Amino acid sequence: MPVNTNDQKQLLSDMQVVQRIFAHIDNSTTDLGKQSWKEPVDNYRSKKRLDEELKILQNRSIVFCPSSALAKTGDYVARDVAGIPLIIVRGLDGIVRAFKNACRHRGVQLADGHGCARAFVCPYHGWAYSLDGSLRSVPHEQGFPDVDKATRGLVAVACVESNGLVFINQNPQANIELDIASLAKLIPDNYRLLNSTSQIVNANWKLHLESSLEGYHIRQTHKSTFFPVQYDNLTVVETFGENSRVAFPYQSIEGLRHKKQADISLDGRLTYVYHLFPNVVISTFPGCMQVNVLEPIDESTTRQHTYLISDINENETELLDGVFEGQKFAAKGAIEDQQIVLSAQKGLLSGANEFLEFGLFESAIVRLHSHLAREIEQLDRENRP
Ligand code: FES
Ligand SMILES: [Fe+2]
The missing domain is CATH 3.90.380.10 (Naphthalene 1,2-dioxygenase Alpha Subunit; Chain A, domain 1)
Structure with missing residues (x-):
């Protein structure tokens, strides 16, 4: 039959x-x-x-990579998703976070491919970001009297690690947990x-x-x-x-x-x-x-x-x-x-x-x-x- x-x-x-x-x-x-x-x-x-x-x-919750691609603190994967450059990294607290891969000075990408980093330093002028996305240092900071470092961290993208996979969603209204709640454990x-x-x-x-x-x-x-x-x-x-x-x-x-x-x-x-x-x-x-x-x-x-x-x-x-x-x-x-x-x-x-x-x-x-x-x-x- x-x-x-x-x-x-x-x-x-x-x-x-x-x-x-x-x-x-x-x-x-x-x-x-x-x-x-x-x-x-x-x-x-x-x-x-x-x-x-x-x-x-x-605008969907989609798989970015397996968790094991980000096994250790500082492990990152940087690549485009639907034409948008993203960087996903495991922080000092063990949490995986996703950010738009664009420097808050003038937009240059901070990394490409995969690797392990202690911080992300922009290749253009050297603005440096911690693994949690916060802006840590600006070379010759006196030249930027209007920049409040506390508000110029990398732009976060929704990201959830679950069942051996890392999911992201670029829609700011996303609820990834809800979207993947019924997904069977595959890994x-x-x-x-x-x-x-x-x-x-x-x-x-x-x-x-x-x-x-x-x-x-x-x-x-x-x-x-x-x-x-x-x-x-x-x-x-x-x-x-x-x-x-x-x-x-x-x-x-x-x-x-x-x-x-x-x-x-x-x-x-x-x-x-x-x-x-x-x-x-x-x-x-x-x-x-x-x-x-x-x-x-x-x-x-x-x-x-x-x-x-x-x-x-x-x-x-x-x-x-x-x-x-x-x-x-x-x-x-x-x-x-x-x-x-x-x-x-x-x-x-x-x-x-x-x-x-x-x-x-x-x-x-x-x-x-x-x-x-x-x-x-x-x-x-x-x-x-
Ligand atoms: S564009 Fe990143 S430091 Fe200037
Ligand atoms: Fe085939």
């Missing part, structure tokens, strides 16, 4: 997912969505549409950062995202990588809030056929891909997880920030080697996806299609587009005179 993925309210247990996968294996079926979807090509190409999407990113407390990387993808951010959210392409795109060890077009798709979880089983899941609930570990038997609406994907791999944050740069350019996290200790070198081997394999598949995405981007520009077609197997993508459409409509209504 096809399972209608649009009626679910919360995530299934691992065992329930496994049972559903076995039913699909036995019946040659997969989860089906309720509706197909035609997404206008213009929505991937137009500057106006991208600006609307950035507005959504600026265990003992996970630490193995590495973080950034890369540019020359494609619209949604095209890139779509390639993670369906298993319909496994046989064709991943002929000699994922297909020999996974299944073609066999996924369990669940929804929670505006988010989705897509389970991609490996053939090794057969080893769980006769196990009891208490015995099961999905490590190496299944990859969960969590889509946290709109622009974050968290995937589980053997011994590790990847947190991918997609930053739209323009209509046809995306910057992807990837955080690799794991609960394996530094001294467990054999296990860590296994993780990195597994990641090399996953990277091969990711390159195959990227080649396809670049090709789809060319296809967008070719004028061949007025819309992209998403079928019943691609319901997590249908949700992405339907929610984006709804949010943009709402934004429109709020801004109407």
Whole structure:
């Protein structure tokens, strides 16, 4: 029986997912969505549409990075979010704070990328800020008789650390706690950062995202990588809030056929891909997880920030080697996806299609587009005179 993925309210247990996968294996079926979807090509190409999407990113509580990217006092990550430069840092009191990354003298960025700092000193004239954002010192201060240092700290942005993730919201009226209250715990407390990387993808951010959210392409795109060890077009798709979880089983899941609930570990038997609406994907791999944050740069350019996290200790070198081997394999598949995405981007520009077609197997993508459409409509209504 096809399972209608649009009626679910919360995530299934691992065992329930496994049972559903076995039913699909036995019946040659997969989860089906309720509706197909035609997404206008213009929505991937137009500057106006991208600006609307950035507005959504600026006005929502969204994942910035995993907590483990800011493990120690002074650890910071500085990058743009929806075109706005931000800096997020763990203070002396252990609290993670977010600020606009713009000096209060003449606006220059105080840091770029990631690192560990005791203070932020502006590269232009040297105004210095403490980790809590307060303006600590101004060189030759006598030249600024009108500057009250107490009121010229960095401009704060709402930020909450919860369940292994750091969330931000650039809307001053934000209530992040309320927004994330029902979000399941996705990252265990003992996970630490193995590495973080950034890369540019020359494609619209949604095209890139779509390639993670369906298993319909496994046989064709991943002929000699994922297909020999996974299944073609066999996924369990669940929804929670505006988010989705897509389970991609490996053939090794057969080893769980006769196990009891208490015995099961999905490590190496299944990859969960969590889509946290709109622009974050968290995937589980053997011994590790990847947190991918997609930053739209323009209509046809995306910057992807990837955080690799794991609960394996530094001294467990054999296990860590296994993780990195597994990641090399996953990277091969990711390159195959990227080649396809670049090709789809060319296809967008070719004028061949007025819309992209998403079928019943691609319901997590249908949700992405339907929610984006709804949010943009709402934004429109709020801004109407
Ligand atoms: S712009 Fe930062 S010190 Fe002048
Ligand atoms: Fe893929």
